[in-house]
Amino acid sequence: MVAPLLELERVTKAFYGQKVLSEVSFSIQPGEVFGYIGPNGAGKSTTLKILAGLITQFDGTVNIAGANVKTERNAAHALIGFMPQSCGFQNWRTVDSALDTLGDLSGVPADVRARRIPALLERFDLLAARKKKVKELSGGMTQKLGLIQALLHEPKLLVLDEPLEGLDPPSRQMLKDVIRERQRAGTTVLFSSHILSDVEHVADRVGILNRGEVRTTGSIRDLTKSFGLPTEVDVWFSAAPADTGFLRASTNTDVAADDERKPNEWRLTLAAGANADAVIHALVERTLAGGGRLRKIGVAEPALDDLFARYILESDRSAAVGGGSRGN
Amino acid sequence: MATSPTLRLVKDELYGFAKSKVMLVLWVILPLIAIAGYLLLRGNEKIGMDPDSKMSASVFMSLILSSLSGTVAALMVAVDLVSERQRKVFELFIIRPIRREVIIWSKFIAVFLVVTMACILSMALGIAIDTIRGDAFTSAMAYDTLKGMAQLVSVIGLSAAVGVICGVLARSILVAVLLILYGGQNLTIVPMLPTYLGVLPDQFWVFQAISLILILVLTFLASLAFRRSQF
Structure with a gap:
């Protein structure tokens, strides 16, 4: 070495x-x-x-x-x-x-x-x-x-x-x-x-x-x-499928939370243990089957600075109770 | 080829000081004031001077310089050190593979040299005035002038050393100036003490020897303090 x-x-x-x-x-x-x-x-x-x-x-x-x-x-x-x-x-x-x-x-x-x-x-x-x-x-x-x-x-x-x-x-x-x-x-x-x-x-x-x-x-x-954050997937349609129910957390067990940020632009938070690749594949299939057209789909890039701020806050909190973890 | 760090820094500092406004005062304004003072005060009864006074310009110049040059040297180096530390100038030198004390010694040597050169210039001007006025510059006068100059150089060296230690220890320009004016300058009296007290008769060599020892001790202490400084 x-x-x-x-x-x-x-x-x-x-x-x-x-x-x-x-x-x-x-x-x-x-x-x-x-x-x-x-x-x-x-x-x-x-x-x-x-x-x-x-x-x-x-x-x-x-x-x-x-x-x-x-x-x-x-x-x-x-x-x-x-x-x-x-x-x-x-x-x-x-x-x-x-x-x-x-x-x-x-x-x-x-x-x-x-x-x-x-x-x-x-x-x-x-x-x-x-x-x-x-x-x-x-x-x-x-x-x-x-x-x-x-x-x-x-x-x-x-x-x-x-x-x-x-x-x-x-x-x-x-x-x-x-x-x-x-x-x-x-x-x-x-x-x-x-x-x-x-x-x-x-x-x-x-x-x-x-x-x-x-x-x-x-x-x-x-x-x-x-940081232990869940995976998020961005789905943008150029033409939405007739039924978008498969994007909803209430009907799709792989989705823990859904957020339609703008018309035809969704961000889905995947459930713990969900395989991002498999979920994306399924989403593509169901969109096409529903007559929709995709503009963009993929794992969302984490907002690093937000993650970092959260990490620091959490580490401050754990240090305050005497349980800070030290890595190397 | 890379030059010796001390030589390089001394050369740079000399250039820097030579171009500073303080040097304009030392090289131009100080000799002018001294000449003006000499011409105005010589034989002025109102200030108690003998109208038939034969005080030469060179003696007058040496009197003015001995009272000013030490303080100027001490203040110059101290203010420079404090201000460069505050502006984080030293950091870029310290991170290089050189001994930290090189920075201190180069400042000391540069200030010592520029102030000494300014004094020699003013003395030469005094001698020139005497010559123009028809006062013969005898060998006895030359000996006294040289002796006076040697003592002046020691005062400048000692004052620069005082300035260096005050500049290293003080964290603000005001503190450095106060340290010099109310503390450090008193150190320049130390070489004269044996003569005042009548302990040692040969005042010139005693003065020179004590000055040299004090210069070395003070600059060494300043280097030590600078080496231990945290930036």
Whole structure:
């Protein structure tokens, strides 16, 4: 089995006696994209700051490619590219100067910097702003610059703290594309967000952090299952069948609840144990038999953010009664 | 090839400080004020000066600089450190594989150098004025000026070290300024104490030695505090 690139073991951190992280443990395999999800104040930034070496006083162990961030700091941090939630640059610096210095400090040779900086600026549509002072950039541009500085030395592990926050939709899409590009190039990516739908289509696995504890880790699909929500099926007719009784929960035992959201648009909640494929097949047959025509039929995509909010609320409730579950 | 982190940061900080508004004050306005002050005050009876005073421009300049340069150096570095910490500038440096104290040392060296250069410039201006006015710049005067300059450099170094430690410890600019004005600046008197108390006779070398020790101790303590800082 391949050794994990990042390993956190029982990481605990308290500020002024108040625990912010409580025995957080998880690992990330090389080349994986890991979404670190949690509501505001859950401890995401604290975890990432520990990885990046901004917080050095904590209990537990953090290893990056086998290098301990406490005892082999430089070796560990040569492997990381970190983009903080908000990036600060010296007022007098131009975009070029900021990147050149940060690249130099990361050990990137001058000739490589001279090639890589313009290429990255172009990738992020910042080449025209190359000679501008950083303080003249907009918030979104500064955020992109923050990402570029994290990519400059082509790190093995890219750690991004709320990278999508404050970006416009095209920039968000661009950033998701960059994450996928980096993954294809073999980079392991860990990024935090408080919005579950942000990590959808990007993260291979997610970890959910709440009140300083990692509640669960797994793929989005696994998490959706673990939320324990019933399967829903969307049925849209272009012409409804003569009798729609087979859609009703009162007459169809496979359907636990029915909701005609608009004329000819239904959402059916399947009963526990019902096989979605079999139900869809039956619905198609009965529609056609009843003279109806289908526009769309299929399993409804869960509203991830709603699920996440419910999950957090439930985990808060169980924590309040002392029964929080911790996954890994 | 990647350069040494300290050298790279010192070079950058020098450039940054040299372009800052404070340096405009130090390099242009301060010498101008000193010259104006010299021309206006020289021989002014109303302020108790001898009308036949032969105070040279270079001596006047060194008096002005010694009273201002230390405070300016301390405030410059402290305000810079606090403000960059507040704007999260250090985070992007700390996450890189460099020793944290490099950041502190580079600030100290850069401020020390720019303020020292500004002082040398003002002194040179004073000497130039004396020469234009026909006052001969004798070898004895040159020796005294050099000696005075060496002491001034020590004061600047000590003040910059005080500024560094205040800047690392304070969490707001106001606190840093108050710490410097009401606490830190008193430290610059320490090298003069043996002379005042009559303990050691050779004041120049004692002053220089105590200053150097204090500079090293203060900057080391500041580096230690910065290394333990949580961001």
